[in-house]
Amino acid sequence: MQPMTFAIVGCGYIADSYRACLPFHQDQLRLAGCYDRDAERLAASVRTWGDPAFASLDALLADPEVSIVVNLTDPENHAAVTRAAIAAGKHVYTEKPLAMTHDQAADLRDLARSHAVRLAAAPCNLLGxxxxxxxxxxxxxxxxxxxxxxxxxxxxxxxxxxxxxxxxxxxxxxxxxxxxxxxxxxxxxxxxxxxxxxxxxxxxxxxxxxxxxxxxxxxxxxxxxxxxxxxxxxxxxxxxxxxxxxxxxxxxxxxxxxxxxxxxxxxxxxxxxxxxxxxxxxxxxxxxxxxxxxxxxxxxxxxxxxxxxxxxxxxxxxxxMDFLRGVAELAEAIASGRRCRxxxxxxxxxxxxxxxxxxxxxxxxxxxxxxxxxxxxxxxxxx
Ligand SMILES: NC(=O)c1ccc[n+]([C@@H]2O[C@H](COP(=O)([O-])OP(=O)(O)OC[C@H]3O[C@@H](n4cnc5c(N)ncnc54)[C@H](O)[C@@H]3O)[C@@H](O)[C@H]2O)c1
CATH class of the missing domain: 3.30.360.10 (Dihydrodipicolinate Reductase; domain 2)
Structure with a gap:
């Protein structure tokens, strides 16, 4: 399988853990870049990892290279970022929880289906x-x-x-x-x-x-x-x-x-x-x-x-934990047309x-x- 390209939204505490796992997934995943609405946090991540930064969420979502958006924002912002990514036609892997209520989560599921994109959520320790x-x-x-x-x-x-x-x-x-x-x-x-x-x-x-x-x-x-x-x-x-x-x-x-x-x-x-x-x-x-x-x-x-x-x-x-194993699972599921676990x-x-x-x-x-x-x-x- 060709590596699938993803981008990270939210460069906070856990983003480094995802980034540290990337060497284990070179065959499956390629990172296009990252974005955080807090400019200092984004700059600190870019300094640490040397990854490209997107200028805005819109720029990230408009990049045709990006197939999967990995949503690492804090839980209060999960639904808004996931919704925007789905509307832009991107597949989404989000940190848990998918949303803060069942109703909100079900809306995101329905939205993903209506846009024919995949939606998956952490944690991925089940795959370990x-x-x-x-x-x-x-x-x-x-x-x-x-x-x-x-x-x-x-x-x-x-x-x-x-x-x-x-x-x-x-x-x-x-x-x-x-x-x-x-x-x-x-x-x-x-x-x-x-x-x-x-x-x-x-x-x-x-x-x-x-x-x-x-x-x-x-x-x-x-x-x-x-x-x-x-x-x-x-x-x-x-x-x-x-x-x-x-x-x-x-x-x-x-x-x-x-x-x-x-x-x-x-x-x-x-x-x-x-x-x-x-x-x-x-x-x-x-x-x-x-x-x-x-x-x-x-x-x-x-x-x-x-x-x-x-x-x-x-x-x-x-x-x-290998935090990227769930993203790799989603990428493989998309590439082969099978269901994501x-x-x-x-x-x-x-x-x-x-x-x-x-x-x-x-x-x-x-x-x-x-x-x-x-x-x-x-x-x-x-x-
Ligand atoms: N902290 C942990 O130990 C840990 C462990 C496993 C999983 N998680 C999960 O990871 C997720 C992120 O947690 P964290 O600890 O990294 O939180 P955090 O608050 O440190 O980081 C979240 C980042 O998202 C950014 N952000 C918020 N809304 C945004 C938006 N609309 N656009 C761009 N950037 C936005 C914030 O500026 C912040 O830098 C949560 O869902 C959490 O449950 C956290």
Whole structure:
């Protein structure tokens, strides 16, 4: 396949992580340039990476070379930028969430269809070696039929962390205000939800609770509309699996994903890391095994061999995830005319479930999920 040309809109904190992954996709992707409406931020990115800058969003959208617009603006600006790109006839890959409400997300899906362009959304950790290994183990029945999932997305006590010092390679600060006003559920739930939905089908019902536990996160001036910093939801999947998903930025860091089957559990410590292992822990059935489990916890397990050696390993200035793998997936899907694994139906569904988790008061309790998506295929190399 000829590399497909893309352009980045929004040169903020995460844009450097996308840019750092470009060397892994030279065969699939070519970067035409980037744009940020903040001239200083744009200049800092150009200085760091040496990429061409577009003079305006209109100039970027008018460039016939650009096939895919990668929308890395902050969530409040996602819908406007995505809408403009679709109207200009561009395919769009957007950072999550696709939009801040299910209705807005569904409008973008319909707009993309009416313009015959593709729309896809992050996160793309589902396409990583860790998630694909987990999925392969589930298909093979390694832990028996999966009944229950515990998914933790506690991102640490952010309000106590020195987040004011966090900067990316081109010097941009971590956008604390935006993160706290968007909410950790909208920021992070998708990393578990996309994996679980691919494995177990659409979510049919959600029973959720959310709360703002630390209203003052020491941001100056104070936050205009702080979002809930804790949520917990019980998700009932199409195929009968039940999951408890917790999101917070007030509890200590814990990203464990545990799939409980009749024969044991499949555990992932860090779904944000493509190289993270999948561990199988057999069910403790005998008296001795149960005693050991009570005393030592779930200490014993066996690492499953990954479905392929991770192509991407964090370190050396790289993030823990290959952020461009989703863009490459979209490019390949466009080039071959196949469906994209992170397509607009999937993104609308993830947005709807996320909105229910973060703002349960907007819905019935339990909430019936309206959106759905067709089954997703594992990666070719993981089948
Ligand atoms: N910060 C993280 O650790 C992180 C991690 C993974 C994903 N993300 C996601 O990445 C996205 C961006 O996050 P971020 O942390 O880089 O935010 P950020 O606030 O640092 O950067 C957003 C950039 O978009 C620019 N922008 C906004 N509207 C624009 C417009 N209309 N035209 C051009 N530029 C525009 C802003 O000037 C800003 O530089 C979010 O969706 C977030 O959820 C962030």
């Amino acid at each position: 070696e860790c998630a694909q290994t987990l999925w392969s183990a589930v298909r093979a029945g390694k832990a028996g039929p999966i009944r229950l999932v515990y998914a933790e997305m506690d991102d640490g006590m952010i309000h106590r962390a020195d987040y004011r010092t966090w900067r990316n390679r081109s010097g941009k600060r971590w956008p604390a205000r935006g993160e706290f006003e968007t909410g950790c559920t909208f920021e992070h739930a998708g990393y578990s939800l996309t994996v679980l939905a691919a494995l177990f089908g659409p979510v049919r019902r959600v029973t959720a609770f959310s709360s703002l536990l630390v209203a003052d996160k020491q941001v100056l001036p104070p936050l205009d509309h702080p979002a809930p910093d804790f949520s917990v939801g019980l998700l009932e999947f199409d195929r009968g699996v039940v999951a408890r998903l917790t999101n917070s930025i007030v509890a200590p860091y814990d990203h464990r994903l545990r799939l409980v089957g009749d024969n044991g559990t499949l555990d992932v410590k860090e779904p944000w890391d493509y190289a993270s292992s999948v561990v199988f822990r057999p069910a403790s059935t005998g008296r001795l095994a149960r005693l050991v489990e009570r005393k030592l916890g779930a200490a014993f397990g066996r690492r499953l061999p990954p479905v392929r050696k991770p192509l991407f390993r964090p370190g050396r200035g790289l993030p823990t 992170l397509d607009e139906d999937f993104a609308v569904h993830i947005t709807e479930v996320t909105e229910i988790l973060q703002y349960p008061e907007r819905f019935d309790r339990p909430a019936t999920v309206k959106s759905t998506f067709q089954p997703i295929e594992p990666m070719e190399w993981a089948r």
